[in-house]
Every structure is written in C-alpha cells, then in structure tokens.
Amino acid sequence: MPGHRLIRKLIFGVLLVASAALHAEPLVVPMGYIQWVPDQGPVLSNVIPKPADSGLRGAELATADNNTTGRFLDQNYRMATSVADSEEGVLASFDRMLADGVRLFVFRVPAKTLTALSKRARPDVLMFNAGARDDGLRLRDCAPSLLHTIPSYAMLTDALGQWLNQRRWNEVFLISGPTAEDKAWAAAFHRSARRFGLDIVEDKPWTFDADLRRSASRELPLFTQADDYDVVVVADVRGDFGEYVPFHTWLPRPVVGTQGMTPVAWHRVVESWGATQLQNRFRELAQRNMNSEDYAAWAAVRAIGTAVTETGSAEVKTLRSFLFSDQFQLAGFKGRKLTFRTWNGQLRQPIPLVHPRGLVDRAPFEGFLHPRSRMDTLGFDRPESECRING
C-alpha cells in the first residue's frame, strides 16, 4: 500500500525532526561480523560438538551491551553479520559491508583469510581477529589495521608452561597430532617449554588411524610407555584423539594441553570478578554456555564500544589511536584491565586453566616477573616480535 508507506515515511520524518530538536544527532556505529570455519573433517571424539554459532553470539551480546550504555549517550550500535562458507564468501561479505559504510569488523576466519583481508583493507578500516590463534599473525604477518582479541597459541601454551613450572611438573610426555594446527600448537609448546624450564622427555607424533573409541584402553598405555614423566601434554586442536588419552596413560599421570586441563580464553567455569553476570547474560541470549570464540568476539565489540563511549566518535582513526593509548582499558571480567600490545595489536589477558567442570588456576602466576605488565609473560613480548604496527 503506497499510501500507507508514505504516511509511515512522513511519521518517520516527523520523528526525526522531533528528536533532532531535542537532541544532537545520535551517533550511529555500524559494525560487521564475518565468520567462516573450514570443515575440520571427521573426528573421533565428536560426542560434544562445538556450537556452530561460536563467536557470532558473543558479538551479538556485546552489541546489546554497547547499546545499553549507548542509549544514555545517544549512541546506536548496529551489527551486520555474515556466516560464509568459503574464503571467497568472506571477501564478498567484506566488500558488501564496506560498500554499506561499515568500517569496524570482527572476524572469526582462518589466518590465511585474515591476511587476504588485511591486504584488501583500506587504512580507514579496523579489523579484530576473534578466531585465529596462529602465532605468525603476532610475530610477522601483522597489519596496522588488525587487532587480536583471541589469545595466540603462544599465550595459551605459556600459561600452561608457567603452571607446569610452578607445580614443578617439569618432565613432559608430548603427543602431537598430524594437522597443521596441531603442529603449530606443539611448536608453541616447545617454545614455552624452553622459556619455563620444562624438559620434553618424549615427543611422539600421533599416527594411529584406528577408531580409538573401542581400543583406547589397549593402545594408549602402550603408546605412553616411557621411563618416567610428570605429565602428558596433548596437542590435538580439533579434538580428534585427545579426549581418549586421560586415564589411559601407562603411568598414572595427569593429561593437559588441548584436552584434560586446557588453557583457554574463556569457559563456563570462570566466575570471579563479576564473570557470573556475563555468563548469565550470555546464557539468556544464546541458550548455551559462553566459549573462547564467543568471548573474543564479545571483547572486540566491547573494545569498540568502550572507545566510542570515551571518545564520542565513530571515526576509525580516533578509535584506533584511543585503543592503543594509555587511557584505554577493557573491563573484561578477568580481574585485570585489558589493553592492546602496541607492537602487534594483541589483547593482553589472563588465561584461565580449566577442566570441563572446574577452574584449576589462572595465568600469569606470581613469581613470573615482567617490567611492564605481568600479562606480557604470556605470548610474544616486544623484543620477540618483528611487528611494529604503531611504528
């Protein structure tokens, strides 16, 4: 009904004029969330699958959080979302959102796609990586427009390394899976072992292709035979065989790493420093528990919101310089103010160490010192990274 439409347009116009008379123009902050998770292939331990909307829901919650604050400041946050099924799909969504005027982006995509995106991005775009843990993105392949809210593999394995060191469980039996991610995780752990004085007494690749669900109790004790070790560390990022290692080791030893006790960005069992409220809000929105990808996307959108609140601007240049300034601090429910590393754009953050139903501890630990921030004992410190994205 064209007449109806016209009336609606008129009413809308009147409303706009009325609100403009009362207030200054509201500040609209358009944001984009784009996700692509390549198929992981079949895995043995597929009993509890990872939710497909991990990340997306965190971005949604943070947008709502931003708007709760924004309504008192006349700020309006809008989130366009796209779940793509290929790298081409991601790039197409990116171009479409750019054309729609979006300049602030959150991605849960592989490292390779991020690099393609940052090559395509103009300087007036700001991108947050909420999915790729690859160390290369923090060591060499940095971009001035790219920030990371998900912890790197190195941050996660350093958290584990510190914990093993302070437990004095120095002798490690390492099992690494065959995928590129498994190798990247294992390489990060090797570095952490050197940093924190751990001795990798056995370093065995996982080569089985049998269905372990029926034979784990026979195969794994044999596989983990060795003179002695304090702990078994598993590098199985996609969760193929790792869940079958605990309780099947030759010696009665704990299992940590990507399974057993794991270092994470976030987990259901984190509850201190007001985290309970974030967990409750998330469960109400998503009808499931918040995970690391959700947290990283949430932190990215909240970082944008915090910067917009403090600067009163939605300009990328203003926001970017605020995010890297001494004034920026993200209240991230981790008991510390979170800030971005100026050299590679990584969000500093404590790392919880969890098992499926409880929190074990939280890195960084007392006694691992750093001249600037103890959180910089996790991951790549300035001298270790080639990146200088702020000159």
Add this chain to the structure above:
Amino acid sequence: MKHLIKTAALFSLISLSLPVTASLAYVSNEKDNTISVIDTDAMTVVDTIPVGARPRGILLSHDGTRLFICASDDDTVQVMDLATRKIVDTLPSGEDPEQFALAPDDRHLYISNENDAIVTVVDVKTKQVLSQIDVGLEPEGMAVSPDGKWAVNTSETSSMLHWIDTETFTIKKNIVVGQRPRHVEFSRDSKIAWASTEVGGTVHVIDVDNLKQIRELTFDVPGVNPDRVQPVGIELTSDGRYAFIALGPSNHVAVVDAKTYEVLDYLLVGSRVWQLDLGKNEKYLYTTNGVSGDVSVIDVGRLKVIKSIKVGRYPWGVVVDPAS
C-alpha cells in the same frame, strides 16, 4: 553432672548470643548463605544465621530494628527482625538484587538489579514497587544522599554514574567514570559524592551541586602490582576527616584525607577487601575480606589493624549497628 555442665554451657551461650549492651556487626557471607553476627566488644562471632541464596548487599533500617538483605540468587530482598534474628518478610526486588540504599524517610528502597539493567524502587512499608528505572549494564552501587534528593546508581559495564531524581524517579544526569564503578558514598552534608571504579583503579570525587567531577584519585600501594589495586567500598568519617577506601585484591585499605584528598596511608587487611563500615562512635572500622573469609578491625584513632575475625565463606557486606 554432665547434663548440668551442658545446661550451664547452653545458658552461657544464650547469654552471649543475646547480650543487652554489646554493639553488633552483621556480615553477609556470599557463598555460605548466612549472616555472621559479631559482638564488636568481644570481637567474636556470636551467631550465624541462615538466610537466602547468595546474600550480598545488606543494610540496617534507620531505626536499627531490621536488617535488609539482598538474596541475589533468590531474586528477593529479605527483611530480618534483629530482636529475634528471624526473617520476617520479603520485598519484591526485581531480578538478581545486588546492592541497595534506603532513603532517609526509611521507606524508599533503591535496589540494583544486576541482570536486568534496572533500578527498582520499593516502598518497604507497603511493599509496593514504585518505579523501575532503566540504567546502564550491570547496575551495582547504590546510594541515596542524606538530604534525600539524589539516588545514585553505578553501572559496572556502562561505566557510568546515573543520577536519579528521587521525586520523579527519572535520570537527570549520567557521568562517565573509570571502568567498572562499584560504590558511591555521600558526605554527611550531601555536598560531595565519592565513587570508586574497580578496574579503572580510581576514585572520583563529585561536587553534587554542579554534578561535576572535582578530583580523581589514584592509588599506589608499595610493593603491589597496580593491576591489583581495585577500589570497591568507601566509608567516610562523619567529622569529614577521613575517607577509607577498600582496594580489593591489593589487600589494603587506603586512608585518604577527605579535605585535601591526599592519600595518607595504606593499611594491610585480609585478602580481597570489598566493603567496610564504621562502628559505634566511629572508633573502629570493619572490613570484609572475601578470599580470606574474615573481617579486619581497624582502630581509626591509631590507623592500625588490630584484629581479624573469621566469618563465613566470601564475606561481602558489613554493617554495624551504631545504636546497639
């Protein structure tokens, strides 16, 4: 004989638990669902009373006869009669009440509903909800000015102080402060408001007439990582001399000159100090230490910590009945 001893012991327990002249402090134990009652003369716990789930904010009615308790996980405010130490009533509180403040009229109770981003105003006499006011994310601290004009709410995740007009129940002003504001305390004359921010690590001093910040305090506790300095509770002496600020996991209470805003001292208390309250004649200050599960007693005259009293798990709030 044995029976006689037991009776005698029981009798002495009773006389201990309901003393006539002792000044009493009440402590909410968040993870035990209890209130600890401390005899402040003997400095010992004399009673532990089961209450609703996850008790956090507590306050006394101005006449000192009732204790109001935010039972957060039960979504209610409980009213305890202090003469009998029984829960005699519950108030409609909205969801997840965390902190609250009672207006000087002893009737209007302002409650932060942390999960719903609202402040609920309840008339404690009629049990009617008078208003629900939309505020920022995770409303936490609540204070009513002694002159009854302003109710101030802090929203932790929006990092704002919302100034609510108590006549119209509408927000008149929002002041953006540091990250995660936790608590607001008014000076006795209602002219100055102090607001702490836990993650920001700051205390903001606000001139109430102009609603403008006049000072921002930061804290530098020797030997403590700055990240661990997380201001939460604030208590002001009525003579306008001191402000005491609980600094969370730094395990210290800052002593601030309330006139010059200079930090005079840092006092070491228990682990993760949250809230504090002055006792009778303001001679002693009591602090709740969440992680160590105790209450520290500070001698205000000497600015010295003189005692710690073991209470329940995760003590959250403390109030001392100044009249008892």
